[in-house]
Amino acid sequence: MTSPVGLHRVVQPAGVLPQAAWRLDASAAIGPNEVRIRVQRLNLDAASFRQLSEKHGGNGDAVRAEVLEIIATRGKMQNPVTGSGGMLIGTVEEAGRRSPLGLRAGERVASLVSLTLTPLVITDGLARWDGRSEQVPCDGWAILFARSIAAVLPDDEDPQLSLAVLDVCGAPALTARVVSRYVEERRRSGDPTPVRVAVIGGAGKSGSLSLAAARRAGAARTVGVVPVAAERDALTAAGLASVVALADARDPVGLSTAVTTALGVPADVTVVCVDVPGCEHGAVLATADGGTVIFFSMATSFSAAALGAEGLAADVTMLVGNGYVPGHAELALGLLRAEPGVRQLFAARVAAD
Secondary structure, eight states, X not given: OOOTTOGGGEEESTTSOTTTOSEEOOOSOOOTTOEEEEEEEEEEOHHHHHHHHHHTXXXXXXXXXXXXXXXXXXSSOOOTXXXXXXXXXXXXXXXXXXXXXXXXXXXXXXXXXXXXXXXXXXXSTTTTOOSSSSEEEEEEEEEEOTTOOEEEOOTTSOHHHHHHHHTTTHHHHHHHHHHHHHHHHHHHHTOOOOOEEEEETTTSHHHHHHHHHHHHTTOSEEEEEESSHHHHHHHHHHTOSSEEEEOOTTOHHHHHHHHHHHXXXXXXXXXXXXXXXXXXXXXXXXXXXXXXXXXXXXXXXXXXXXXXXXXXXXOOXXXXXXXXXTTHHHHHHHHXXXXXXXXXXXXHHHHHO
């Protein structure tokens, strides 16, 4: 019997969902409600790729070997240190007769669920990947379940660009939802105070989309926080933030000071999009009482965030960005098409990869 959430693919330990499993069955034969994708490219989660690259001192061959080992051992791509994976693009090879995903053989799609729960086999040894970029050209197959999510890739965009956008499409969608609620609440109450948003890691993929989404949702002033001058210059040129600030997100006081100086007050909404650990306390400190912190980074320690907020007596709501909001793919691709600054940053990133 094929479970809609993939329980039948769990090898060990029994009884857990695929994301929590140590190993999955990635065999190619599909059940009636599954879909098999011929995989053409993976997009590794930024936190996972950074951890692997730092572990191996930037040695691409060693990174490639470890990624292959993880996939072969676990039947999926789930970094055992960060717990994160990424996503993929490929072509539908076969769709089960009872699959509710509406996909047809031959369609080129992006998975909108994590590689940490996607049965995956690589058949080419990642021979075309140098181990030095998040995007991984490859050949192999993956299995989608009835409760998986996938999007047909648009014909008018570079697939690599679409993959980079769809990899983080949950971030701008949740940012827009939260900011819209703040704007609407103040409108209803007659409060003229503008909504202010800080995005930590504003020049990155999820960060740049979140800045664009916050502005569209009605944020009156936004600050994009970046760690180095090159990112400051790139984000400034993109024009996505009201102001760009330099700060190390791991320095709580420095980050809080940078945000407060840029906005004049702490942020109503702080969005954390960095791929390094140790940024939780600064994000909390940079957020106003009654405000919201959205954590999108897979490097986040949620115990550190919760205990840090308690220790600071910070009255903030903390949200985990789970990567899914209804309409998230369409919203992110719409921002790519409508916001030249978003396209500029993404195109530069894809070219560098």
